[in-house]
Amino acid sequence: MPLVIPRLYAIIDRTQAGGRSPLEVADILLRSGIRLIQFRDKQASAGEFLASAARVAECVRAAEGVFIVNDRADIARAVGADGVHVGQEDLPVEAARHIVGPGKWVGCSSHTLEQMQTADLSSADYVACGPVFPTASKVNADPVVGLAGVRAARRLTRKPLVAIGGITVGNARAVLDAGADSVAVISGLISAPDIARRAEEFLKALVNLSLDL
Numbered sequence: 001m002p003l004v005i006p007r008l009y010a011i012i013d014r015t016q017a018g019g020r021s022p023l024e025v026a027d028i029l030l031r032s033g034i035r036l037i038q039f040r041d042k043q044a045s046a047g048e049f050l051a052s053a054a055r056v057a058e059c060v061r062a063a064e065g066v067f068i069v070n071d072r073a074d075i076a077r078a079v080g081a082d083g084v085h086v087g088q089e090d091l092p093v094e095a096a097r098h099i100v101g102p103g104k105w106v107g108c109s110s111h112t113l114e115q116m117q118t119a120d121l122s123s124a125d126y127v128a129c130g131p132v133f134p135t136a137s138k139v140n141a142d143p144v145v146g147l148a149g150v151r152a153a154r155r156l157t158r159k160p161l162v163a164i165g166g167i168t169v170g171n172a173r174a175v176l177d178a179g180a181d182s183v184a185v186i187s188g189l190i191s192a193p194d195i196a197r198r199a200e201e202f203l204k205a206l207v208n209l210s211l212d213l
């Protein structure tokens with residue numbers, strides 16, 4: 001069954017959290033009403049990643065949210081996450097799915113229309129496209145795709161479409177209007193001095209979509 005993806009997809013990346021721990025950030029996000037959380041840590045060793053992912057997983061589970069681990073299907077499985085998010089340099093979707101097991105979410109990043117087509121033909125539960133806008137959160141980020149890239153991606157897939165990269169309270173709505181089902185946000189959310197307030201602003205900005213009449 002196709003999944004219904006929340007409009008706001010929060011990504012916790014320790015390097016963007018202003019010194020707050022992933023667990024602390026997860027707790028604030030969940031208390032603020034965010035239901036979908038990914039944990040990403042490009043700097044940790046496998047053991048460190050596993051340990052912090054396990055803590056965040058428990059917190060998200062207790063709040064009945066959905067927890068996705070970035071990059072590592074093995075860690076997603078080990079901590080009982082709800083799914084894994086893979087990029088172009090990670091395991092292919094089908095291999096990641098084999099590891100996380102049936103009934104789990106597998107999301108896939110794409111940065112070009114060709115990658116989007118491949119992701120669309122895979123068993124990915126959702127596909128992500130970006131960076132939509134310039135971002136400082138990803139090292140060696142691919143070229144910006146803009147809102148035009150989101151529109152083009154929308155034409156290529158009927159899977160839930162997640163847009164990522166440089167998304168803020170100010171532009172999030174335009175990204176959904178361009179065809180994304182959900183916006184994935186790191187710094188726009190977790191670098192805020194008051195994450196709870198920022199989450200509230202995002203949720204408010206994303207509730208009512210403009211109708212294309």
Ligand code: TZP
Pocket residue numbers: 130131132134135136137138141164165166167184185186187188
């Ligand atoms: N993939 C494409 S852009 C990006 C990733 C992981 C980083 C998004 O971070 P931010 O801070 O929301 O721009």
Ligand code: MG
Pocket residue numbers: 070071085086087088089090
């Ligand atoms: Mg990756």
